Amino acid sequence: MLCQQCQKRPATVHFTKIVNNHKTELYLCEECANQKGDFKVFVPFSINDLLTSFLDMGKAAVPVENQGLIRCKSCGMDFMQFRKLGRLGCQDCYKYFADELTPVVKRVQGSLKHNGKVPRRAGVGLRLERQIQQLKAQLQKAIEAEAFEEAAKLRDQIRELEKQLGQL
Amino acid sequence: MSWINESGPYSGIVMSSRIRIARNIVGLPFPSIASQEVSQKVVDMVKKSILESNSILSRDFDFIPLKNLSDVERYVLVEKHLISPDLLERAEVAAVLINHDEQISIMVNEEDHIRMQCIFPGFQLDKAWELLNKVDDIVEESIEYSFDENLGYLTSCPTNVGTGMRASVMMHLPGLVATDHINSVLHTISKVGLTARGLYGEGSEALGDIYQISNQITLGPTEEEIISSINIAVRQIMENERMARQALVQSGKLEFEDRIWRALGMLKYARKLNLQEFMSLLSQVRLGVDMGIISGIDVVMLNELMVKCQPAHLQAYVGREVSAQELDVARADRVRKELSKVI
Numbered sequence: 001m002l003c004q005q006c007q008k009r010p011a012t013v014h015f016t017k018i019v020n021n022h023k024t025e026l027y028l029c030e031e032c033a034n035q036k037g038d039f040k041v042f043v044p045f046s047i048n049d050l051l052t053s054f055l056d057m058g059k060a061a062v063p064v065e066n067q068g069l070i071r072c073k074s075c076g077m078d079f080m081q082f083r084k085l086g087r088l089g090c091q092d093c094y095k096y097f098a099d100e101l102t103p104v105v106k107r108v109q110g111s112l113k114h115n116g117k118v119p120r121r122a123g124v125g126l127r128l129e130r131q132i133q134q135l136k137a138q139l140q141k142a143i144e145a146e147a148f149e150e151a152a153k154l155r156d157q158i159r160e161l162e163k164q165l166g167q168l
Numbered sequence: 169m170s171w172i173n174e175s176g177p178y179s180g181i182v183m184s185s186r187i188r189i190a191r192n193i194v195g196l197p198f199p200s201i202a203s204q205e206v207s208q209k210v211v212d213m214v215k216k217s218i219l220e221s222n223s224i225l226s227r228d229f230d231f232i233p234l235k236n237l238s239d240v241e242r243y244v245l246v247e248k249h250l251i252s253p254d255l256l257e258r259a260e261v262a263a264v265l266i267n268h269d270e271q272i273s274i275m276v277n278e279e280d281h282i283r284m285q286c287i288f289p290g291f292q293l294d295k296a297w298e299l300l301n302k303v304d305d306i307v308e309e310s311i312e313y314s315f316d317e318n319l320g321y322l323t324s325c326p327t328n329v330g331t332g333m334r335a336s337v338m339m340h341l342p343g344l345v346a347t348d349h350i351n352s353v354l355h356t357i358s359k360v361g362l363t364a365r366g367l368y369g370e371g372s373e374a375l376g377d378i379y380q381i382s383n384q385i386t387l388g389p390t391e392e393e394i395i396s397s398i399n400i401a402v403r404q405i406m407e408n409e410r411m412a413r414q415a416l417v418q419s420g421k422l423e424f425e426d427r428i429w430r431a432l433g434m435l436k437y438a439r440k441l442n443l444q445e446f447m448s449l450l451s452q453v454r455l456g457v458d459m460g461i462i463s464g465i466d467v468v469m470l471n472e473l474m475v476k477c478q479p480a481h482l483q484a485y486v487g488r489e490v491s492a493q494e495l496d497v498a499r500a501d502r503v504r505k506e507l508s509k510v511i
Contacts, residue, residue, distance in 0.1 A: 004442055004444075004445065026442070026444070074197075075197045075201060077201065085200065086325060087198065087200045087279065087324045087325055088198060088324055088325070088326070089197055089198060089200070089201045090196070090197040090198055090201075091192060091194070091195075091198075091314035091316075091322040094316065094319060094322055094329075101326065104326065105319070105326050105329065105387070108326065108327055109326075109327075109329070109330065109385055109386065109387035109388060110361075110385060110387075110388060111330075111385075111387050111388030111389075112318060112319070112387070113318055113387075113388065114316075114317070114318060114319055114320025114321075114330045114331070114387055114388075115388065115389065115390050116320060116330060116331040116333070116389070116390040116391045117301070117304075117321075117331065117390075117391055118315070119308050119312075119313045119315050119321075120305075120308060121308065121312050121313070125317070126317045
């Protein structure tokens with residue numbers, strides 16, 4: 001059998017690789033196998049690996065040996081388990097692990113403030129707040145432009161929304 | 169209008185545009201620790217939210233529990249990019265809803281309760297988001313999501329928190345690979361919060377000069393900002409790819425065309441093709457088609473051929489369990505058959 005890479009020399013090395021349960025077999029000559037090294041392909045970098053390394057390098061608020069004591073009261077997962085799994089157990093883990101987790105999120109994401117889509121149900125308050133902020137910006141512009149009639153309208157709208165927000 | 173058998177904007181270089189979002193249901197443990205009962209409840213809720221919604225979409229979806237599928241059928245869906253390999257890890261409790269055009273798929277009990285995605289042919293992330301956003305709204309009509317005012321959509325892994333969005337564009341970049349510029353391009357995009365992976369997701373190698381460009385950061389920027397930064401990068405990469413192709417032609421037109429025609433000849437007559445060889449020959453032919461050197465074939469046909477010749481698709485085509493060697497023979501058969509229809 002000829003080397004599957006160069007098709008010139010006889011294949012002497014047999015590589016087996018399993019990706020997603022699919023076996024890929026590769027028969028190479030020694031020269032091509034050496035060039036390939038340990039399957040030297042572009043190794044894409046996994047985002048989850050990044051998370052784990054950030055978890056390892058951060059200055060922990062609680063010493064590692066005590067991290068098993070930080071426990072989510074909703075699902076029972078402790079912080080050590082999270083470190084191993086790289087996955088949280090439930091939404092409340094964000095709350096119970098906040099001291100440890102927040103700096104990691106900050107480092108991985110570069111931000112701690114969501115500015116994107118807000119779901120209709122869960123985010124009623126946030127929707128109102130954003131709307132009020134927008135109106136306030138418009139109000140400022142209206143005042144600067146001395147468009148007082150417009151400004152009065154905006155002020156009333158803001159008051160109405162603030163009332164709704166207070167009732168939540 | 170599936171990414172596999174339709175053409176889209178800039179199809180020559182951009183193979184597909186995909187957006188996926190992660191969502192979880194309020195008050196329920198995430199799939200990694202959920203009991204069978206909870207997982208079943210999640211499946212029922214998501215199924216109902218789509219199939220019993222008042223929207224026009226409800227009649228457009230098929231509901232598929234993974235446990236009803238054979239191994240080969242599951243991997244066929246992976247190869248079509250309709251489900252992720254991770255979904256198979258929880259095959260007993262996982263399900264997927266797929267629309268008839270195979271543009272939208274909603275995975276249930278992957279890493280998060282809900283992972284929905286929209287995939288379009290060519291370069292059109294904005295349109296994919298426009299559609300997916302609507303599907304998200306429909307699901308939300310009957311399901312309350314886990315959401316925090318500061319952290320946004322709460323996800324099982326903190327690397328997805330915020331928008332829960334991963335937007336990715338699949339690009340064919342043979343010019344940048346041949347001129348050895350690919351690594352510097354990939355290095356540059358990593359500096360602006362983007363990342364590149366091979367054809368079949370995280371951890372897979374870049375077969376056939378195909379790369380997926382996607383965002384790394386999900387918290388902070390809005391969905392539109394994420395999409396716009398990928399759009400800018402993709403346009404730049406397309407420009408670089410075109411320049412690399414020109415440089416290759418200028419440094420030796422005959423050699424350049426010779427490589428392309430030889431690749432076509434191999435595909436037309438080979439009796440045995442392993443996946444890696446097939447993907448690299450296909451890459452050359454795709455390049456030749458896009459540059460107008462080969463006529464009579466279009467890139468859509470090549471996309472289709474690429475998917476048809478992935479391992480699970482071939483297994484399904486042969487109809488029985490075959491060895492890796494036999495699979496290579498089946499691949500060559502299939503390629504010859506498909507190509508003989510056109511040239």
